[in-house]
Amino acid sequence: MSPVLNDICWVLLPGLDGSGELFCWFRTEIPGEHVVVVRYPKSADWQIDDYAAHVRSLLPRDRRCVLIAESFSGPIALRLSRQIASVVAIVLVASFVACPHPLLRMIPMKWARAMRGIGSSRVLLRLACLGWRSPRDRVDILLDIVRGLPVDVLRARLGILRGLDVRGDLRAMRVPALWLAAAQDRLVIECGDAFRDCTTVERRTIDGPHFLLQAAPAECWRAIDAWWRDLNGSKATAPCNPGDDVIQL
Numbered sequence: 001m002s003p004v005l006n007d008i009c010w011v012l013l014p015g016l017d018g019s020g021e022l023f024c025w026f027r028t029e030i031p032g033e034h035v036v037v038v039r040y041p042k043s044a045d046w047q048i049d050d051y052a053a054h055v056r057s058l059l060p061r062d063r064r065c066v067l068i069a070e071s072f073s074g075p076i077a078l079r080l081s082r083q084i085a086s087v088v089a090i091v092l093v094a095s096f097v098a099c100p101h102p103l104l105r106m107i108p109m110k111w112a113r114a115m116r117g118i119g120s121s122r123v124l125l126r127l128a129c130l131g132w133r134s135p136r137d138r139v140d141i142l143l144d145i146v147r148g149l150p151v152d153v154l155r156a157r158l159g160i161l162r163g164l165d166v167r168g169d170l171r172a173m174r175v176p177a178l179w180l181a182a183a184q185d186r187l188v189i190e191c192g193d194a195f196r197d198c199t200t201v202e203r204r205t206i207d208g209p210h211f212l213l214q215a216a217p218a219e220c221w222r223a224i225d226a227w228w229r230d231l232n233g234s235k236a237t238a239p240c241n242p243g244d245d246v247i248q249l
Contacts, residue, residue, distance in 0.1 A: 013073035029221035131209035
C-alpha cells in the first residue's frame with residue numbers, strides 16, 4: 001500500500017439512518033484495514049454535539065484520521081474538524097451545512113411516522129435515494145433499515161436538519177475538505193453556495209443519486225483517492241483550490 005494511504009484511518013460516518021450498514025459496498029473499495037465504521041445509538045434526544053462526542057470516543061489515538069461523512073453526518077464532521085488535531089481532512093458526501101430542502105421546513109414533525117411509511121416504498125427509495133440502476137438487493141437492504149428506524153429517532157434527526165445552520169463551522173474549518181456532490185440529488189438542493197465560497201473545499205460532482213456511496217462506491221473511492229494523493233503531493237498546509245469536475249458513471 002502507498003505510504004500516502006498507509007498511516008491514515010478512514011472513519012465512515014453514516015447518513016440519517018445512523019446504522020453504518022449501508023457502507024458495506026463502499027468499505028470493500030478502501031484498501032487496507034484501517035477503517036472505522038461509526039454507528040449512532042438510536043437516541044431521540046441527541047444534538048450535533050452529542051453525535052460529535054460519540055464519534056470522538058471512537059477515533060484511534062495513534063493515527064491521523066480522514067472523516068468520510070455522508071449526508072446527515074456532514075455537520076458532525078465539520079464540528080469535529082475544529083476540535084480534534086488528529087482529524088487532518090474531511091470528505092462530505094452529498095452533505096450540507098443548513099436545512100437541505102425547503103419542504104423539510106414546511107412539513108410538521110408529527111408527520112414523521114407517515115414520512116417513514118412513504119420512505120418504505122421501493123419506487124420512492126429508487127427515485128429519491130438509490131436511483132433506478134441500483135440492484136434490488138441494495139434497495140431491499142435500505143428498505144429494511146428505514147423500517148427499523150424508530151419514529152421518535154427519525155423525528156429527532158429530521159428536527160436537527162430542519163433547524164440546522166453550521167455555516168460558522170464551515171467558515172472556521174482549517175483542514176482540507178472534499179465535497180462529493182450528487183448530480184441527481186433530489187434530497188439536497190440548498191447547499192452549493194456555502195461550499196463554493198469556502199476555499200478549503202474542493203468539489204467533485206459524481207453522476208448519481210443522493211446515496212452516492214451505495215449507488216457508485218467505486219467512483220466515489222476513485223475520487224477520494226485521487227484527491228488525497230494530489231493533496232499529499234503539495235504542502236500539507238496549502239488549502240485546496242475549488243474545483244468542479246464531473247465524474248461520470
